[in-house]
Amino acid sequence: MIREPDGSIKIYVRDNRHPQVIERQLRNLDVRADVTFLPPGKDCREPRGTYLPDNPALLTSEPPAEGKDDYWRLHPEQIKPGQTFVYTMWYEEHGDNRMFTARYRVATGPVAPCEVVPGGPVMKEGPEGGIGD
Template sequence: MWASIPPATPEDLSGARRRLLDGMHPRRRVVTVPRLAIAAGVAAGVAATALVAGTGTSAYAVSKSPDGTLTVTLSELRDPEGLEAELGKAGINADVTFLAPGTHCVAPRFTGVDESYGGPPVGPEELRKQVARARSFKAIRGGPGAFQIFPEYIRPHETLVLEFSDGENAEVLWRMGSWLAKAGSPVKPCVPAALGGLGG
């Protein structure tokens, strides 16, 4: 499950690479974002309410639209606990991980609501079918400079699991893997492993 975001200008890229982290399972849903994390999702919905101002030293911003949709922007990959807390204030139980370069979280960490998480690798046709059925894919989507969370697809006591890594090229700030953990399924701490290693 992939989504792409248009690139930012060269000026936006200055100093970002050293602050970024890496690691992503190749079959997981990934959203990519440009190096300048702009609140384009907020601009698209002028009536959005800012829950966290994305100014000063804030690493992220969360805003809520009148329909309940959340727009999240990240300017750098730090303070995952703070992002979890802000999403919690907005009614989203989240588990956020920022990974070191060249690593990913060993899976499975939880029981997913969709068959696409933690199962054996599948071919392109079966992957398309899984994506079409996946509620995780509907609950979170990439947008211009941000990603959006659609709470109507998240059932009570489910956890939105987010794993972030470096976008690995000059055009992309970060990548994000996103899944929903079943209600009652605890999310185990991330055990990092080298990309291409066993268990992802």
């Protein structure tokens, strides 16, 4: 996780293994966050809080430089005092292939812990070796 000169935070996919570590690193960068990782086919019972309307400027994907890990970029200036960045991720590996999908939101007020229920994306290895849902 790296704070960039423009204030954005670059979060590498390789970091997406331990949600409590990401929460702590974001807190150290003054971002209140609730991070949950789930197995494919599971989800959190919703709503966990009062979510703001989607804001695509909050999170942008950028192609990595050749030979570098994938990353995503968080724009913390979009998260106001009293708000929480709520990030839910599903991650799965199939041999050398890895796939993750994520949902991100901003909540105002308290955020309930994730109560795991059936749902969410299901990822599987395709006939050509790729991963799809």
